[in-house]
Amino acid sequence: MRYKSEVAKQLHSVLPELSIETIESLLEKPKHEQHGDLAFPCFELAKTMRKAPAQIAAALAENLDADIFTKTEAVGPYVNFFLNRNIVSKDIIAIVLEEKEAYGSHTNGIGKTMVIDYSSPNIAKPFSMGHLRSTVIGNSLKQIGEKCGYQVVGINYIGDWGTQFGKLITAYHKWGEEDKVKQHPIKELFRLYVRFHEEVKEHPELENEGRAWFKKLEDGDKEALKLWTWFRSESLQEFSRIYDLLGVKFDSFNGEAFYNDKMDKMAEFLEQKGLLTESEGAQVVMLEDEQMPPCLISKSDGATLYATRDLAAAMYRQGMYKFDRALYVVGGEQSLHFQQIFSVLRKMGYKWVDGMTHVPFGLILKDGKKMSTRKGRVILLEEVIAEAIALAKKNIEEKNPALANKDEVARQVGVGAILFHDLKNERIHNIEFSLEQMLKFEGETGPYVQYTYARACSLLRKAAYEPQEASALTDDNSWSIIKLLEAFPNVVATAFARYEPSHIAKYVLDLAQAFNKYYGHVRILEEDAEKSARLALVYAVTVVLQEGLRLLGVDSPSEM
Template sequence: MVKLKKQFAALLAQPLNGELSIQEIETLVEIPRHPSQGDIAFPCFALSKIRKQAPQTIAAKLASDLRSSLFEKIEAQGPYVNGFFNREELSKQALVNILNEGNSYGSATVGNGESITIDLSSPNIAKPFSMGHLRSTVIGNAIGNIAEKCGYQPIRINHIGDWGTQFGKLIAAYKHWGDEQTVISNPIKELLSLYVRFHKEAETQPELENEARRWFKKLEEKDEEATALWKWFREESLKEFSKIYSLLDIEFDTFHGEAFYNDKMEKTVELLVERGLLTESDGAEVVRLDEHDLPPCLIKKSDGATLYATRDLTAALYRQNMYHFTKSLYIVGHEQSLHFQQIFLVLQKLGCPWAKEMVHVPFGFILKDGKKMSTRKGKIVLLEEVIQEAITLAKQNIEARNPELSDKEEVAKQIGVGAVIFHDLKNERLNNIEFSLEDMLKFEGETGLYVQYTHARACSILRKAKNVNGLEKGLNDDYSWQLIKTLMSFPEVIQKSFNRYEPSQIAKYLMDVAQEFNMFYSHVKVLQDDNRLESRVSLIKAVTIVLKEGLRLLGIKAPQQM
C-alpha cells in the first residue's frame, strides 16, 4: 500500500500545482475504514485553509480533474476525494509479486547489512527461568527477526546476570544452610530456596547482609572458595537455561554476561578520569548529570565495588569495538529507564557519537494477581512448566480433532510454544500482562493457534488443488479484494513494527489476515472450476506465504497440518 499511496499522492500533486508538496500530500492520504468509501482517500481540510474554500468544494473539483488507469473511479464524498482502485489489474499485480518473492516478500534493504546489537533475555544465574523473563526473550528475538527482514544484521546478546551482590547472598546462604548433594540433585530449585531463605532470615538477622557483602568482596578478589561456588552455580544454571531456549527455538550470538567485563572495567574508569568526568560524592565515584536534571551515575561504591553502570558502560564500549553497531537495543523492563538514560548520556559525554543510536526498548510486567512476580519472595511461575503444559494441552487437542495426524509430537510442540509466544507478542510491549494459563492456552479467539490453524487450513486447500497453476486474471469480488489489500500491506507493517520496535504490530496484522481469509473462505467457493480458479488458488498460496513468514518473524512455527 505504501507504493499506491505514493502514486495517489503524485497524481494529486499535478492539479494542486505546488500548494502542498508530495510529501505533505502523502502524509495526509488515508485508508478508509469502510469499503463504500473507496480504497484510498485524501481529506481536503488542509487545502481549505490555503484556498479559503469549503473542503467539499475543493474535493468535488479535484475529483473531476483526476484521471488514472490505476483507478476504476475517483469521486468526492463530502470533504474527501475517494479513490476506488482497478481491482482486476492491481490484484493480479499483487499476487504475482507475492508469489514471485515467496518468503522474501516484505523484505527491505534499509539496514544495508549493518549490525544491530540486541541485549535480550539476560536471566540471573542460580535462579529459575520464570515467566518474568519471557517478555525480554521473545520481544528481543522477534525484533531481531524483524531487523534482519529489514536488511540489518542482528547480533543477539544474552547478557547473563552472573555477577553482583546477590551472589554474596547466595554463597552466604549456601554456607549456612546448603547441602552439596541436595544442590546436585536439583540445582535450580535448591538455589532458589536458599536465596528466598536468605531474604527471610535477613529480616530478623540484619548481620547476614554484611556477611553477604563480605562474600561478594571475596568473589571480586578471586577468593578460591567463593570463585569455585560461583562457577558451579553458573554452570548448573546455564544447563537449565539451554533447555528453555531449545524449547523456544531461540539462539544467541554470545552469552557474555556481567562477569565477562570484570577485567575490562578499570579501563572504563580510567577513560572517565582522563576526560575529567569522574567526581567524588559521599565517598563514591560518580559522573554528574546535573545539566540533564538527572541524579549522578554511580560508577564505584565507597567500598570500591563496581555497579551495573560500570559494567554496562564497559559492555557498550566493548560491543562497539567488536561489532561496530549502527544501533544498539536493550530489551529491558521499563523500571530500568533511568539507568539506561544515564548510561547513554555518560557515553555521549565520553565523546561516543554512536551513543545516540543506543535505545532502551522497555516493556511492561507479567503480573500475577495484579502484582509483579518476585524471585526473592518466591512468587514466580516457571516458564518451562507453562510451556510443557501448553504442549500437553495441544497434544490433547490433536488427539480429539485429528488423531491420525503424523508427527503429532512436533506439531504439539509448535502449537504449545506458539501459544505462549503469541499470547505475549499480541500485546503492545509497554502494557502489563496479567498471567493466566487459561487465557494463554485457549484455542480460540486472538491466539497463536487461530493463526496457525488458518495457515494449516490454507495448506489443506492447496493440497486439494495441487494441479492448479497459473494466474491469468485478477480477482474483483469484495472478499478477495479485501484479503488482497490486507496482504499488500505486509511490507508496510514490517517496517512500522521495526521503526517502533513493536512486534505486536505483526501479531495483530496476522490476526487480520487470518480473519479476512476465513471470511473469504466462508463466502467464496475457492475450488469451483471456472475461469478464476487459478487466481483464487494463487490467493491461497499468497496467504500461506504471508502467514508463515509473519509467524516466523514472531518466532513461531507454521504447521502445514493440524
C-alpha cells in the first residue's frame, strides 16, 4: 500500500530502534474491516521491551497522531490504524485519473533488458492444450515485465530439432503419402508420429532407423533436410494462426536448429576451460560439488544434446541482448535440467547467470493424467478456442443480439475465458482440464471480469462522463474499492517479483466483485452533490480493470 510507508514513518518516530522498512514489512491488513485498514502486531517488540504485547499496543496507540489516519486503537496485541478516507480517496482517484493506463507502473527495470523463453512447441505436432500454460504465463510475464520498465524480448524457442524428427522421417517413408500431408499437414504428421510409437512396441528396430535418419539430418543429408524444412514450414503456419487467435506475439522464433552451427564452439569453450570429462564414451561436465548428476554435452556417437543447445542459446542471447534477466517458462519436470545449465555457466565464470531463472509450472491434466503426444492423448487448443468462441457468440445472441462487432467480442470473451482460467491458478499447481469449468461465464472467470468492465463503461456512457477533478468519497462501499485501487501498484510489483500472474488475476476478480457490490448498493447516476465523485470512481475502476486484464493478455470489450 502507498500509505504503508506513511504509517511506518509515524511508528518509527516512537519506535526509533526499528527501521521504517522493518515496520513496513510487519504491517498487515486486518482480516475484518471493522479493525481498520492496517494493523501493527507487537509480538516482536515483546522480546526486546519485556512487556506483554497488549501493553505495548496500548501505549503505542496513545502516542500516535497524524493527518493520514483518523483513529488508532489497541485491540489485544495489535495497533489498528483507520486511514483518513477524505485524504486517501481523493488522492487515489486523482492519481488514477491522471496516470490512466500508466497507473501501477514501476521504474526498477528502466534501462534493463529481460528475455523470456516461452511457448516453444515442437514442429510437426498439433498445438495442444499442453502448450497453453507456457504460452500464456510467458506472455503475461512479458506484459508485467514491461509494466515494470524492462525492455522485454519474447523468444519462441521452437522445438525444430532432435531425434523425434528422425522418427518422423522414418514414419513418413514407411506409411506417409505426400497428398495427405499437403491436404492436412499437422493432422497427418501427428498421425504418423503416433503410429511410429505404436509400431515400435512390436518392431524395436524402428528406434535405430529413427536415430539413423536424425544423424543424416545432422550431417546435412538432402532428403532429410528437404522433409524437415517442409514439416517446419507447415508447422509455423499452423502456430501463427493459433498465436493470432490468442493475441500472443514474439520477437524471435530462433528454435533449436538455429544453434546447430554454434554447438561445436560451445564444446570448445568447455574444453578450453577444462570442464569436459569423458564418461563411457560421452562428454560430460561433472557437477558432483553441486550434488547433481553430470551434465551431458555430447553422446558417444558425437550427437549433441539439449544441454549443449541450451548452453549455446544462453551464450548467444547474452551476446545479442546483453540481458539483465532471462526467464525460462518451462514445465516443472525440467527443473534439474536448468539447475545443471545454470551450474555449468557458473563454472565457466559467467556472472550474468545470476540473472537467469527457471519459471516452472504445473501440468494441464486430462482425467488426472499428463497429456502425451506419443500416445495420442491430446486435446487440440484450436478446437477448445473454437468451442469457447461459439459459446460466447451464443450467449451474446441470447442476451444482446443488437451488439455491434458480435464476432470480435465473441473472440475476445471466448479466448479471455481460456486465458483467465489458466492464469487465475498459481502457476506451480496442476490444472485438471475441464471444458465446462473453463467456459463458465459467471463466478471467478475472465468473462465475469470482462462483463464488469463493460457494465462500468455502460454507466460512463449513460452519464456522458468526462474525466475531471477528483473528489473524496467516504462511504463503506466506495472505500472498499478505493483500497483495492490503491493496492494495484503493489500487486504488479509482487506479481513480477514472484513471476506469478495469478496475483493479477485474483486482484481483478476482487476489484470486479467489489465494484459489482457497489453497483448493487449505490445509486451511481443519482443527481446529487456526489454524482461526479462516484463517476470518477467508476472511471478509475475501468482504467485499472482494463490494465489488469491487459497484463494477463485478456481483451476488455466495452460492450457485451
